[in-house]
Amino acid sequence: MAKNIAVVGMQFGDEGKGKIIDFLAESADVVARFNGGNNAGHTIQVNDETIISHLIPSGILHKETINIIGNGLVVDPKVLMQEIENLRIKGVKVTPDNLAVSENAHIILENHIKEDKEKNKHLDTTARGIGPAYTDKAARKGLRVVDYITKNNEFSKKLSPFVKNTTLLINNLIDKNKKILFEGAQGTLLDIDHGTYPYVTSSNAVSGGICTGLGIGPKKIGNVLGIAKAYITRVGSGPLPTELKDDAGKQLQETGKEFGATTGRARRCGWFDALIGNYSVMVNGLDAIALIKLDVLSGLERIKICVGYKYKNKIIKNFTANLEILENCEPIYEELPGWKEKLDNVKSFKELPENAKKYIKRIEELLGVPVCIVSIGPERNQTIVLRKEFLF
Numbered sequence: 001m002a003k004n005i006a007v008v009g010m011q012f013g014d015e016g017k018g019k020i021i022d023f024l025a026e027s028a029d030v031v032a033r034f035n036g037g038n039n040a041g042h043t044i045q046v047n048d049e050t051i052i053s054h055l056i057p058s059g060i061l062h063k064e065t066i067n068i069i070g071n072g073l074v075v076d077p078k079v080l081m082q083e084i085e086n087l088r089i090k091g092v093k094v095t096p097d098n099l100a101v102s103e104n105a106h107i108i109l110e111n112h113i114k115e116d117k118e119k120n121k122h123l124d125t126t127a128r129g130i131g132p133a134y135t136d137k138a139a140r141k142g143l144r145v146v147d148y149i150t151k152n153n154e155f156s157k158k159l160s161p162f163v164k165n166t167t168l169l170i171n172n173l174i175d176k177n178k179k180i181l182f183e184g185a186q187g188t189l190l191d192i193d194h195g196t197y198p199y200v201t202s203s204n205a206v207s208g209g210i211c212t213g214l215g216i217g218p219k220k221i222g223n224v225l226g227i228a229k230a231y232i233t234r235v236g237s238g239p240l241p242t243e244l245k246d247d248a249g250k251q252l253q254e255t256g257k258e259f260g261a262t263t264g265r266a267r268r269c270g271w272f273d274a275l276i277g278n279y280s281v282m283v284n285g286l287d288a289i290a291l292i293k294l295d296v297l298s299g300l301e302r303i304k305i306c307v308g309y310k311y312k313n314k315i316i317k318n319f320t321a322n323l324e325i326l327e328n329c330e331p332i333y334e335e336l337p338g339w340k341e342k343l344d345n346v347k348s349f350k351e352l353p354e355n356a357k358k359y360i361k362r363i364e365e366l367l368g369v370p371v372c373i374v375s376i377g378p379e380r381n382q383t384i385v386l387r388k389e390f391l392f
């Protein structure tokens with residue numbers, strides 16, 4: 001059994017990390033976020049209630065779990081207070097005992113949001129001020145939470161009790177053998193260093209971001225779990241080699257309800273890209289994969305997996321962040337037979353249609369890591385665990 005687990009997105013965000021984090025959070029003592037801000041949006045389905053959190057870690061729904069917003073985040077104080085309020089209205093306990101905000105996280109100010117809206121249209125950002133806040137941080141003219149609460153009276157009273165030295169807090173919790181769940185936001189291909197730059201976010205979404213975004217050593221991370229949809233989606237601009245611009249893409253979009261949790265924008269859809277999958281395995285050092293929304297593929301006659309890019313008569317087998325190649329390549333596909341059956345009520349791997357099993361096995365072969373979870377619907381009980389050893 002793993003002691004600590006990191007959950008990171010293997011594609012362009014929106015892989016369904018929220019659901020898996022919520023599933024794992026049940027057994028975690030601590031859930032800690034290390035990057036991004038309220039550009040993220042986790043939709044969690046609990047019974048018939050849909051809860052969307054943008055900033056507060058998903059562990060907040062579990063009574064005993066401590067939630068940490070690490071130094072690697074940018075925090076919009078208004079959004080944070082509003083989320084706390086909304087959760088309280090739904091009867092969720094949020095106190096300084098179960099939520100800690102790093103004093104070293106940076107503040108998103110009004111001017112950051114304004115600048116994001118005005119100047120970053122071409123990047124199709126979430127317009128939450130994320131990029132401009134990180135820009136000021138790197139330029140050493142940002143405002144940290146600790147400085148903000150000493151300068152701003154309106155929020156300081158409300159925010160101060162939550163503000164802590166979270167580096168010390170998390171390292172102490174690790175020393176006490178607490179089970180830590182590291183909650184990634186966005187995805188590997190949106191990482192500022194490893195993604196499809198400049199169509200990326202402004203933080204490190206890969207597992208390496210955990211060390212800098214929380215102040216812990218790499219050996220403390222434990223198992224790294226990658227989350228991937230059984231197909232691929234991207235919201236906003238930027239290359240997506242396997243994008244389907246025809247009816248098949250529309251079908252995935254509609255069946256998969258592919259509309260953003262943060263901005264409501266329709267997500268572009270395409271086939272599973274094994275080059276991106278392999279790249280994510282490498283960059284994050286993945287131990288295992290959770291394959292999400294397999295149910296969305298039900299009813300398709302044939303399912304394709306991209307196994308190479310053809311560019312100027314050359315076959316490329318490894319992902320590259322070269323935009324010229326990504327935008328102009330032709331995907332090379334392997335085709336697998338589909339399955340007709342709906343998967344909503346499947347309870348175990350054994351019960352899956354044979355062709356669904358073959359699809360999972362083929363992804364495991366291509367990526368060289370085991371699939372430990374398959375998700376077949378939004379509910380907590382629509383989660384099939386294939387390999388417990390990677391989980392808490």
Ligand code: IMP
Pocket residue numbers: 012013014039040041123124125126127128130131185186190199200201202235236237
């Ligand atoms: P920003 O993070 O708002 O600066 O946006 C930069 C890019 O990342 C845009 O293409 C956004 O759509 C994308 N992005 C940011 N956060 C998420 C997310 O949580 N899911 C999916 N896409 C995201």
